[in-house]
Structure formats: structure tokens, C-alpha cells
Amino acid sequence: MNMPYWSNEQSGEPLFWVKNRPVYVTGVLILAHCVCFIIGVFAAALDFSSWFVELSFNTRAVLLHTKLWQLLTYPWIHTPSLAFALDMLVLYWFGHDVEHILGRLKYLLLYFSLIFLPAVFSLGLSAIDPTIRGIMNGSDLIHFSLFIAYTCLFPSSELFLGIKAKWVALIFLALFSLIDIASKSWIHLFWCWSSVAIATYSILGRKIFQYLPSFKIGMAKRKTQKPKATESSSTYNKKKTEEDETIDAILDKIAKSGIGSLTKSERAALERARIALLKKDQKK
Known part of the structure; x- marks a missing residue:
């Protein structure tokens, strides 16, 4: 279409x-x-x-x-x-x-x-x-x-x-x-x-x-609240590995068939990885 x-x-x-x-x-x-x-x-x-x-x-x-x-x-x-x-x-x-x-x-x-x-x-x-x-x-x-x-x-x-x-x-x-x-x-x-x-x-x-005192107080109250349960490190690492493998597969596909061969979901995944990398660089 x-x-x-x-x-x-x-x-x-x-x-x-x-x-x-x-x-x-x-x-x-x-x-x-x-x-x-x-x-x-x-x-x-x-x-x-x-x-x-x-x-x-x-x-x-x-x-x-x-x-x-x-x-x-x-x-x-x-x-x-x-x-x-x-x-x-x-x-x-x-x-x-x-x-x-x-x-x-x-x-x-x-x-x-x-x-x-x-x-x-x-x-x-x-x-x-x-x-x-x-x-x-x-x-x-x-x-x-x-x-x-x-x-x-x-x-x-x-x-x-x-x-x-x-x-x-x-x-x-x-x-x-x-x-x-x-x-x-x-x-x-x-x-x-x-x-x-x-x-x-x-x-x-x-x-x-x-920089406002009232806002700082509000932030302090939030910090004292019980943090939400987070996923275990093993689950996180598993998801991270799967994402890396997906990006590697997309890069291999680009190398073999060109960027025009990517599907909608593959392009979206590549774009998310690019933005994530930019954000990661800001934390260094």
C-alpha cells in the first residue's frame, strides 16, 4: 500500500x-x-x-x-x-x-x-x-x-x-x-x-x-515515601540483553539490505535506541 x-x-x-x-x-x-x-x-x-x-x-x-x-x-x-x-x-x-x-x-x-x-x-x-x-x-x-x-x-x-x-x-x-x-x-x-x-x-x-522552599519540602516528603517495588536485576539484565540483540539484528539488516528494508517496528526500535544513547551521554 x-x-x-x-x-x-x-x-x-x-x-x-x-x-x-x-x-x-x-x-x-x-x-x-x-x-x-x-x-x-x-x-x-x-x-x-x-x-x-x-x-x-x-x-x-x-x-x-x-x-x-x-x-x-x-x-x-x-x-x-x-x-x-x-x-x-x-x-x-x-x-x-x-x-x-x-x-x-x-x-x-x-x-x-x-x-x-x-x-x-x-x-x-x-x-x-x-x-x-x-x-x-x-x-x-x-x-x-x-x-x-x-x-x-x-x-x-x-x-x-x-x-x-x-x-x-x-x-x-x-x-x-x-x-x-x-x-x-x-x-x-x-x-x-x-x-x-x-x-x-x-x-x-x-x-x-x-529553588523554592515549599517545593523542596514537597520533594523531601516524596523521598520519604516508600519506594515502589522495582523489577529484579536479573529481569532487568534479561530485558537489556534482548534489546541489545534486537538492535544488533537491525544493524545487520541495514548492512545487508539497506535502511529502506526496515519495518515500522524496527525503525521505531532503532530510534528509541538512538535517543537512549543521547540521554546516556548526558550522564557521563
């Missing part, structure tokens, strides 16, 4: 399957951005520049002319550029892991929060100081913020040349900030840090409550 079939799972599962290939929310977002990019290319070729102006976010247009649709349309307006390919690669590389950890619904909530909230914050800033205004389009800051979310989840994972994700995130954040300061793009600088703050809070926000 070539028809896609849908998954009812919400956490870490594909949105739907095409044959034996999983399609996640991240993949659908990439497809949507690519379609919008192609439309933008033809719009530019036909000198239909008003299309970019009406859908790009402009603080003055929203505040003075109530063009509220710009709050949601601006990230889908892409200027024809090779930078678009890098933007999609960032979404592909890091968005999938964030989606797997957060689950489908929370991931979508984060994504649209990164679209909507920084725009609203920038409107508030422009309303306070009318001299601070700007125009925004594209999704580069949204996807950079998803990378920040990935960094919060896996800070010690190694990226380029063995450099840990947390250091790569800090380097790029510093570079973006310095570029905005040099060009006096204060609205873009504010937008960047707002997006990063939203992404960081979405992952680490609950840890703030660890």
Missing part, C-alpha cells in the same frame, strides 16, 4: 507512515517551508513584491494599520537565498530530536510560541518606544531557538569537530548578538534573545521551582 497511515501516539511517534518510512511533524514543517520558498521564488521572478510586504512582519504596519495576520505569516516568507538550505538543515538536524523528547503536541506548542510570542513582545517594545521598529521575515530565529532547545536537552552532545552543543550554542548566540549590535538592529537583537528565552524556558523552566 502506498497510502499513508496515521499514528495515534503522541510522544516520540511519527505523525504518519508512508510505506515503512516515518514522517514526523518536523518533516511536514520542512515541506511547508519549501513550498513557501518556491512560491516566493516565482513571486520574486514575477516582480510581485507586494506579496512580501503584506505578509512580512512590520511593527508599524501591525500597530498603526492592525495587520494582525503578519504575526503568523512572516516566518513563511523566505527571501531566495542559499541561507534557506542551512535553515532547513538546522530544523532537520535538531527539530526531530526535540519533537521526539517533547512529543507532538508540546513540540507544536513550542514552535508556534516561537512564531507568535517574540512578535508580540516586539510590538510591546515598539509601543513603548516608537523609535524601535523593524521588519521581520523568515524562520531562521525560530529554528535557531529549536537548536537552543536541543542544547538544553543534550548539552554535552558533540557537534562540529567534537565541540559540545552548549558551546556551539553560546558561540552562535554571541555572534548573532554582536552582529546586531554592530548594525544597531535593536529589534532583531531583542527578538533573538526573546526567542532563546522562550526555548530555554520551555525545556528548563520547571527546574526553577527547585
Whole structure:
């Protein structure tokens, strides 16, 4: 059957399957951005520049002319550029892991929060100081913020040349900030840090409550409760061995027949093993 079939799972599962290939929310977002990019290319070729102006976010247009649709349309307006390919690669590389950890619904909530909230914050800033205004389009800051979310989840994972994700995130954040300061793009600088703050809070926000006394008392009470019975070490080791044998069999199948030969359950098992390995690396 070539028809896609849908998954009812919400956490870490594909949105739907095409044959034996999983399609996640991240993949659908990439497809949507690519379609919008192609439309933008033809719009530019036909000198239909008003299309970019009406859908790009402009603080003055929203505040003075109530063009509220710009709050949601601006990230889908892409200027024809090779930078678009890098933007999609960032979404592909890091968005999938964030989606797997957060689950489908929370991931979508984060994504649209990164679209909507920084725009609203920038409107508030422009309303306070009318001299601070700007125009925004594209999704580069949204996807950079998803990378920040990935960094919060896996800070010690190694990226380029063995450099840990947390250091790569800090380097790029510093570079973006310095570029905005040099060009006096204060609205873009504010937008960047707002997006990063939203992404960081979405992952680490609950840890703030660890510093509150009442929360500590609650945690202490939980620790004094009788722990639940856990499975014996022999049972655990048996399950672990079975999982390892399953992964070894899947890897052998990939070596012999290619990754396209994997079934739905085999792909899901391989994905669980990959995420488990990432989590294990964070504990070292």
C-alpha cells in the first residue's frame, strides 16, 4: 500500500507512515517551508513584491494599520537565498530530536510560541518606544531557538569537530548578538534573545521551582515515601540483553539490505535506541 497511515501516539511517534518510512511533524514543517520558498521564488521572478510586504512582519504596519495576520505569516516568507538550505538543515538536524523528547503536541506548542510570542513582545517594545521598529521575515530565529532547545536537552552532545552543543550554542548566540549590535538592529537583537528565552524556558523552566522552599519540602516528603517495588536485576539484565540483540539484528539488516528494508517496528526500535544513547551521554 502506498497510502499513508496515521499514528495515534503522541510522544516520540511519527505523525504518519508512508510505506515503512516515518514522517514526523518536523518533516511536514520542512515541506511547508519549501513550498513557501518556491512560491516566493516565482513571486520574486514575477516582480510581485507586494506579496512580501503584506505578509512580512512590520511593527508599524501591525500597530498603526492592525495587520494582525503578519504575526503568523512572516516566518513563511523566505527571501531566495542559499541561507534557506542551512535553515532547513538546522530544523532537520535538531527539530526531530526535540519533537521526539517533547512529543507532538508540546513540540507544536513550542514552535508556534516561537512564531507568535517574540512578535508580540516586539510590538510591546515598539509601543513603548516608537523609535524601535523593524521588519521581520523568515524562520531562521525560530529554528535557531529549536537548536537552543536541543542544547538544553543534550548539552554535552558533540557537534562540529567534537565541540559540545552548549558551546556551539553560546558561540552562535554571541555572534548573532554582536552582529546586531554592530548594525544597531535593536529589534532583531531583542527578538533573538526573546526567542532563546522562550526555548530555554520551555525545556528548563520547571527546574526553577527547585529553588523554592515549599517545593523542596514537597520533594523531601516524596523521598520519604516508600519506594515502589522495582523489577529484579536479573529481569532487568534479561530485558537489556534482548534489546541489545534486537538492535544488533537491525544493524545487520541495514548492512545487508539497506535502511529502506526496515519495518515500522524496527525503525521505531532503532530510534528509541538512538535517543537512549543521547540521554546516556548526558550522564557521563
